[in-house]
Amino acid sequence: MKIENSLPCTQLPEAPPQTDLQFTVATEDDFDDIMAMSQDIYGGLDYLPTRYQTWLQETNRTVILARKQGKVIALESVVIIDDGETMLVEGLRVAPQERGKGVAGVLLRFCSQMVKSKYPDVKVSRLTRDDQLGPKEFQKYRLITKQGILLVRFRAEDLKLRLAEMGPTAGLPADGLTPPHAPVHLDPSEVCQLFLSSGLMRNVLPNATIVQDWQPFKPLPSNMGILLKKDIDWMVDDASSPTVASLCTFPFRVPIGDDWYYLNIDMFGKDLSLVLQQFLSHLRRHTSTLKGHVMCQVFLDPPLWKPVADFCRDALGVELVKEYTEQCVVESDIV
Template sequence: MKIDTSLTLRQLPETMSQADLQFTVATEEDFDDIMAMSQDIYGGLDYLPTRYTSWLQDTNRIVILARKEDKVIALESVCMIDDGETMLVEGLRVAPQERGKGVAGVLLRFCSELVKSKYPEVKVCRLTRDDRLGPKDFEKYRLITKQGILLVRFKAEDVKSQLSVLNKGKEIQSSSSTSSSSSSSSKCPPVRLDHTAVHQLYLTTDLMQGVLPNLTIIQDWQPFKPVPTTMATLLKKDIDWMVDDVSKPAVASLCTFPYRVPVGKDWYYLNIDMYGKDLDLVKEQFLCHLERHTDTLEGHVMCQMFLDPLLWKPMAEYCQNTLSVELVKEYTEQCVVESDVI
């Protein structure tokens, strides 16, 4: 499904524009202006620098800029997902001096009208928020699901050392334990899934219904429905898929391969989306992802895990007390919301 960017902006209703704003399709030449506008976003964890070029090449996506007196003051990206029924809004950026003036609302309405004019089959608009929702938000959106956000940082070398100690402890415990151990994690060791297993588990069975939050696959801030086009998109990405038991999963996770972030020299970002409510199984998969993806890293890592809100506190304590990593911030939430496209 290719978004036709040749649509002239004048084709949209006049009510969708604002006298002092101009809207253009983003290009590679706009990169520096956008980065200057969005400095210090997410404390150095902004994903936009690493995704901007690929967004421009995505045939299911359009990136729109709002300009004021020829200067870029806002950006928004819209991607068509879920077999064309969902308009996913991402990457909102507004220049600091223009915030609180209604620019974001005007830009969103413009993008919505642009998509509706080309894809009348679109039904809902979805976006992911990381702030507390208030009464006004629920006047505009309905909540689909939410996850707690656990953000920690550490030196890769330190965590590798801690993991080595934990693994030795497990070996000792395993050799002295009996086969009748009641530990859920020992009964169901993590299993990494290949593409065939991912497709079968998520699309051809009902096994994931009780695991996915409100039947939503949230991968690195992007919420999807488990449909064939979604899986085709996700399986093109560098993602580790894991479950505790392929025959009866209780916990599943998606780990995005680490990439550099502009926090400082040799800083990496590791993103883990965790589904399920069994604390022991969550710990087990978390450790497996850490072991696999820190093995070749040297330097600092910012690791962000999204998990069931009730598991946030015990996992935060586990990270600090057992792994000796630093908690970057207290509890925050990742909320997936949507509204009807009329």
């Protein structure tokens, strides 16, 4: 199935009666219409304004728009990963006035058929959700892994002062027992060597999955090529025998207001002391030159959520934005 200027929804099998929808490939000229449709999405943490231009340039990604009477009412992005076996669905958004009308389902089916025709080796569709999955969802999806979501906010200037007051031993065990190594920053060659060694990362990565800023990847050479093109700070506690690993995106602006930034940290591992140590190391590095407000979202092993949340509130003095929620990576077969 080729995407021309538009393809009518009625070409899709088993589609709801959305005969007034057309589908087009997104272009730079659609940016303002997409932003107008996406106002207030994700509580002001929308990443798309910063990444839209990059998305259009990615050769393994296609951004599809749904239009109604010529007006953009929905967007979906599909990325081919895992050596061409997985379709990653990302960035779904539907205009407020069109929600609850089946538009998202029609758009997803269109994307699946388009991908299957272009990439016949694709077997599964993966996506990441931030809500609780119920019986209805488990009829459609298999759960791959899940992480707890910790969302905090702070002024960068306040946090820098607090970190300076705490000193370099902040986050270490109260009994004085310190980890054998300080956090290790990995260069690209070290990242590939470590994350492509399944034996070394078997007990660190959740279900052998690298989840980076909501994107789930299998540890494969082709996926590492994708990840290493991004601005990511890779860290482990020990490069020869890791117990905890973390990936931190470099801060970028979000449309909450002037001088608001978003910082995303994906933590893998179960050792609280090592998690806190790497968490603080990322904060020190990535807020050192910032001025303004920061929304920091940390993904971590669910049992670690409460102690890390307590540490953020009591030791760092930052504001907890919301209570416990989960990031769930799910997949379904493409037939």
